[in-house]
Amino acid sequence: MKKIMVVFGTRPEAIKMCPLVKELYKIKEFQTLVLITGQHREMLKQVLDSFFVTPDYDLNIMKEGQDLFDITISILTGMKKVLETEKPDLVLVHGDTTTAFAASLAAFYMNIPYGHVEAGLRTYDLTAPYPEEYNRQAIGIGAKFHFAPTKTAKMNLVKEGKPESSIFVTGNTIMDALNLSINDNYTHPVLEWASGSRLVLLTAHRRENLGPPLYDIFHGIKRVLNEVNDVKVLYPIHLNPAIRKIAAEVFKEDSKIKIIEPLNVIDFHNIMYRSEFILTDSGGIQEEASGLKKPVLVLRDTTERPEGIQTGTLKLIGTGEETIYREFKRLLTDKEEYDAMSKASNPYGDGTACKQIIDILTSRL
Numbered sequence: 001m002k003k004i005m006v007v008f009g010t011r012p013e014a015i016k017m018c019p020l021v022k023e024l025y026k027i028k029e030f031q032t033l034v035l036i037t038g039q040h041r042e043m044l045k046q047v048l049d050s051f052f053v054t055p056d057y058d059l060n061i062m063k064e065g066q067d068l069f070d071i072t073i074s075i076l077t078g079m080k081k082v083l084e085t086e087k088p089d090l091v092l093v094h095g096d097t098t099t100a101f102a103a104s105l106a107a108f109y110m111n112i113p114y115g116h117v118e119a120g121l122r123t124y125d126l127t128a129p130y131p132e133e134y135n136r137q138a139i140g141i142g143a144k145f146h147f148a149p150t151k152t153a154k155m156n157l158v159k160e161g162k163p164e165s166s167i168f169v170t171g172n173t174i175m176d177a178l179n180l181s182i183n184d185n186y187t188h189p190v191l192e193w194a195s196g197s198r199l200v201l202l203t204a205h206r207r208e209n210l211g212p213p214l215y216d217i218f219h220g221i222k223r224v225l226n227e228v229n230d231v232k233v234l235y236p237i238h239l240n241p242a243i244r245k246i247a248a249e250v251f252k253e254d255s256k257i258k259i260i261e262p263l264n265v266i267d268f269h270n271i272m273y274r275s276e277f278i279l280t281d282s283g284g285i286q287e288e289a290s291g292l293k294k295p296v297l298v299l300r301d302t303t304e305r306p307e308g309i310q311t312g313t314l315k316l317i318g319t320g321e322e323t324i325y326r327e328f329k330r331l332l333t334d335k336e337e338y339d340a341m342s343k344a345s346n347p348y349g350d351g352t353a354c355k356q357i358i359d360i361l362t363s364r365l
């Protein structure tokens with residue numbers, strides 16, 4: 001029997017890896033172990049609870065104000081012990097977080113092969129997203145299996161010289177997650193709060209946006225809310241205190257924006273499904289929105305998800321106050337633009353990524 005260790009540590013990795021873990025548990029030829037680093041604590045627990053996944057190991061590393069050294073060092077030290085004890089045949093990591101980078105490095109140092117889920121995304125700009133672009137390129141150097149969500153991602157890896165026999169286009173496991181979460185009979189009190197208005201979802205958390213860009217983003221949004229009546233913005237805010245401080249300062253006492261604690265993923269997906277559109281600097285939300293056909297104004301200068309731009313669901317608008325004001329207002333008033341963005345096709349797969357990954361592992365391990 002082959003032993004597979006699935007490693008993740010933040011909310012988005014968990015959302016995209018739990019559906020895979022649940023499928024792996026069904027395969028008798030594999031012993032599946034789950035290690036969480038705890039880079040996130042509460043936001044990770046929300047996902048584990050939603051998908052009923054219980055980790056075998058928890059490195060429990062999170063602390064307030066953690067920097068990239070703290071995260072990397074704690075994971076390397078913690079994983080060394082676990083890998084020495086468990087000696088898995090394969091480690092699976094996801095995406096581009098420092099958890100994924102440090103876990104892949106730990107596996108590499110122990111000569112344990114690892115597979116990279118959501119491989120091949122690139123901006124080729126090491127400053128944006130930071131440090132994620134570095135992380136995913138570094139993970140790609142040593143991966144035995146690259147599970148690319150799209151052909152574009154595969155081509156990036158091919159151009160970098162990775163052997164084609166190690167790259168598999170599977171779609172993104174986020175589509176598998178959406179299949180588990182969307183419910184046609186869903187209700188939530190915030191939907192009542194927004195009834196009679198158009199509901200716009202907002203999230204923002206990128207490290208490179210902390211500081212002046214975040215002020216600009218929030219000021220641009222606030223100006224639109226001051227001018228347009230029938231709009232309400234729901235902002236489930238990240239637990240990072242640095243973000244909360246700026247949001248509280250800019251949005252204080254604004255009745256058209258509701259700042260709430262992070263939603264569990266089932267709520268978030270279902271509320272997204274019922275919203276008009278989304279303003280975000282998130283990576284994963286760009287894919288989910290494509291799956292749910294919800295337009296997104298991407299609050300970043302660059303994206304590793306060019307497929308969604310090409311098909312038309314996503315529009316990259318940067319972090320400047322003026323542009324955000326103009327583009328947010330435009331999407332509220334320009335019906336033609338809104339209709340075009342909400343009818344685009346979904347390039348991120350058909351919800352069978354987990355099954356495809358497992359079929360590949362079954363035949364190759």
Ligand code: UD1
Pocket residue numbers: 010011012039040041042043044063064065066068096097098099130131132205206207239240241283
């Ligand atoms: C991390 C990832 C980023 C990913 C994001 C998803 C890195 C370097 N960054 O960024 O790629 O897009 O997660 O959200 O890997 N906090 C809590 N409770 C939680 C989670 C976070 O209190 O459950 C607070 C802590 O004070 C923590 C801070 O948020 O120190 C920042 O968390 P961290 O993981 O360092 O950075 P993120 O911005 O969340």
Ligand code: UDP
Pocket residue numbers: 011012015203205236237261262263264265266268269281282283284285288
């Ligand atoms: N999400 C959630 N609750 C929230 C906000 C987001 O469950 O309150 C989910 C969302 O559905 C998506 C993921 O978190 O799957 C995105 O995570 P985040 O934006 O933190 O990170 P990124 O995708 O940018 O790495």
